[in-house]
Amino acid sequence: MSKILRINTKKKTYTFEDVPENLAGLGGRALTSKIVLNEVPATCHPLGKSNKLVIAPGLLSGSPAANSGRLSVGAKSPLTKGIKESNSGGFVSAKLARLNIKAVILEDKPEDNDYSIIVIKNDSVEILSANEYKGHGNYIVMEKLWAKYGEKTGVMSIGQAGEQCLKAASIQQADLNGRPGRAIGRGGLGALMGSKKIKAIVVDDKGAGKVSIADSEAFKKANKRWVQMMKEHPVTGQGLPGLGTAVLVNVINEAGAFPTKNFRTGRFDHVQDISGEKMVELIEKRGGVVSEGCHPGCVIKCSQVYNDKNGDYLTSGFEYETIWAIGAHTTIKELDDIAMLDRLCDDFGIDTIETGVTIGIAMEGGLLNWGDGKAAIDLIQEIGKGTPLGKIIGNGAAFTGDALGVDRIPVVKSQALPAYDPRAVKGVGITYATTPMGADHTAGYGVTANILGVGGQIDPLKKEGNIALSQGLQIATAAIDAAGLCLFVAFAVLDNEDGVQIIVDMLNAQYGISLTPEDVITLGKSILNDEKEFNKKAGFTKLDDQLPEMFNESFPPHNTTWDFSTDELQEVLNF
């Protein structure tokens, strides 16, 4: 029987609890959001003792289902002050599932300054001193932890940013090579882990059995269709494995939707210098790895290893959104500088999107010159050093804008907008405005039908059809996040009339139940309703579901503006 592992970070004690009736059947984001809604006082200080960090594998995590290894982490966000779920690949999700742990809940907070690590094994839970890890970046921490607990151990840890409780701090997960290449990036959940003085969580499933599957024959059949569907789709079968998510650099720039110089224009003059094609050319020349998974069992493999010009390892998990945020947004055009900044972000444990956007805001405020990659590297080093300047930058774009008196700050619910301009990809703009998560492309990726021609075609520059697009995607995404599936499976699912049915077949086979595709929609809506309820209790109003006034500016080359009223946007999640 699955259990909930509840850890008191002040008393350094833990309990295993049976899963209560109302949480049965939930996993991943469905579970983290439900527990946060039920247990966290919505008006509490996000770094206070009342907030909780909830970690949950998805419903399919740990099973042989391809791309099912995403780990959901939820809480009241230190950045948005609303509910948050952020997820990543890595090893932890599958291992927790195999240990029959449905969720780990970190509660309370220590009054002293002693850090701990939590080591979860098949027959033990230990809360140990983290003295030897404290103050170190994630690269060293993960290296030490793999050396001590073995390779392929699941690790999630915080760097210097999380220790300082900075609001852009991430929790990083060890990737397939034991490096902090996978980020639970958005919403500052690393700050919350830091406030609870947990430096790392180690998960080792040695001795645990497999995840139990009610009908393994049916499961195997469904998974075979599942893998085949992803291999056959051009995005999941070719685009992403071929160039990583950076395949989008040229695509989005061509669409005139690549926000450049703090969202002033939609095309970047130096786009070729930072494109996916350029990245792969350099990776191949320097002996890196073009394509690998973010977790075991991934068949898309959009991650990579990027070496420096000497052929030495520089960074991995080098995403399109990172390249955009640190690159076009700031007009930095040297890919090696961007890669170094990505590495620093992973090491210090800080969200690359938030940090890239923040560098641009610092440029807007005159702290450094537009396009100066070397100055940006110096700036981000301040986070690691813990200087006052580092604390400003590490608290994100809205905070830095406030510190510097900048009034053009691209945030929703205090979270930085990602790499698609909302005036040129209106379907995703609606998601930025309305998702309970704060500006987040992964919450309802309207780029699909707007730009990629996946799941239909909806004009990205017009209003028509985009509210329905964002709504449908937000519902579907919530369900995908509950399953522990990688969001990118959606590309194939959206273009395959059998797609949702395959997921339902896997769930039914694993749990011996009989869901229908409608049940999946109902689950997605129910997750969003839980999240909306939390935010309402936290004081959010419809005015928080809107883009800032800077998006009333006309946006070249299409010269469109943001034209959805707050009342129109209220319809998006009204169900």
Next chain:
Amino acid sequence: MSKILRINTKKKTYTFEDVPENLAGLGGRALTSKIVLNEVPATCHPLGKSNKLVIAPGLLSGSPAANSGRLSVGAKSPLTKGIKESNSGGFVSAKLARLNIKAVILEDKPEDNDYSIIVIKNDSVEILSANEYKGHGNYIVMEKLWAKYGEKTGVMSIGQAGEQCLKAASIQQADLNGRPGRAIGRGGLGALMGSKKIKAIVVDDKGAGKVSIADSEAFKKANKRWVQMMKEHPVTGQGLPGLGTAVLVNVINEAGAFPTKNFRTGRFDHVQDISGEKMVELIEKRGGVVSEGCHPGCVIKCSQVYNDKNGDYLTSGFEYETIWAIGAHTTIKELDDIAMLDRLCDDFGIDTIETGVTIGIAMEGGLLNWGDGKAAIDLIQEIGKGTPLGKIIGNGAAFTGDALGVDRIPVVKSQALPAYDPRAVKGVGITYATTPMGADHTAGYGVTANILGVGGQIDPLKKEGNIALSQGLQIATAAIDAAGLCLFVAFAVLDNEDGVQIIVDMLNAQYGISLTPEDVITLGKSILNDEKEFNKKAGFTKLDDQLPEMFNESFPPHNTTWDFSTDELQEVLNF
């Protein structure tokens, strides 16, 4: 006929406008709040071009009415992001009234970094380069401006904090000696003036006639009763002139309501070192001035000049709330250090309450040791230098708490709580929670009936009667702020059944109208309703009308807690 002077800070142009029907009969806070509600988009960025800085003398300002020289300044607050009115003494209010200027409205913002000063005279308005003042503190700026435009000229200016658009930045007014001793302190209005690149506003009424009085005989009679009433009341006639507002240090400490070490206890061990009695002893020994007005025509005279141990001028306008914030709150016990910090705040142009509370939060976050006055002076110097650390501190308590990951932050609507613990003076605690201004004792000073026995007696530790107390005071205060009267007149008014009638008589005599005391109440309610409406449009909900969770802690010596529910508090301004 009175006019509205509207200045476009981008184009450097101005117009005089007739006062529209809907603004006739309004002055001071009534006028600033109405204009802000009507003209400022509630969801705009407070430092963006859509925000406006509205400056208005009170209805009685410029007349011979004693204590009528308060100047109201309103806007969307950079600190609270809600509506704001902050007022101070000085020369500007009476002079604007004599120039028949009912309000000055600063609009738009320049795109370049050139600062201007605005010089308003009887026959001209000039918008001039401020090059020679830029980068200087208020002491030098005011010295230069009096040298250039003459002594007793009205001056309001910003220091380095306002230039940096820091959210705790004040606008300072020249006091009777031409020093920046009077502060439009709360809500960060100096940041807004800085965003509009206005370094100073100079007001010279040479050549202007007197304010017209419809029935000067009746006015004179009413004013005589007015002055007599204030002279006869123990607080306005003896306490305040004798020891300044610092008379309260011992009183509030004795009451166990003097928040010490970031609101942990209600009594400060070293209270004698920072008491009003001690201050006056030092002033007398060092050849300072014990009692002077904050504006011409003041009969209470609670301001003072405080010299250093060499007998040289150190600071003035050394208020109880400043001594508390920089002193007991931080446990700094050296009055000379506190005075130096008060001076630095006036010079850099930053709110002393917000800054004192922020120093305590910096101590909470480990940036400096509790009680270390010298380290606090070094810290505040950073604001003047414009360093990243200065930018953190200068953005106030909530911002600094966020920067440092501190979760015990005493703010409401992001504005720091003043010098009376809400658990031991519940009448003022209700005001902190519910006033549209953010935590502000001057918005409804329940200390009167709770502690001072003025206007009745209501137990400060119990709930009973305190909601009605705060409600009544908030309404009355709004009306007093509209009249341009010093809030301290309320001490006498509350204890005198003729008090409100005298104010009404003066208004009627000046304007040839026939208000009743009920009309004054109606005006107060109408102001609060305007302010509530703006905040609602800006996204505030009832959850913003509550104290932070740290006030659930028991507070010694009375060991009371904050026990008003959010729903109870909604009743306070429900009329």
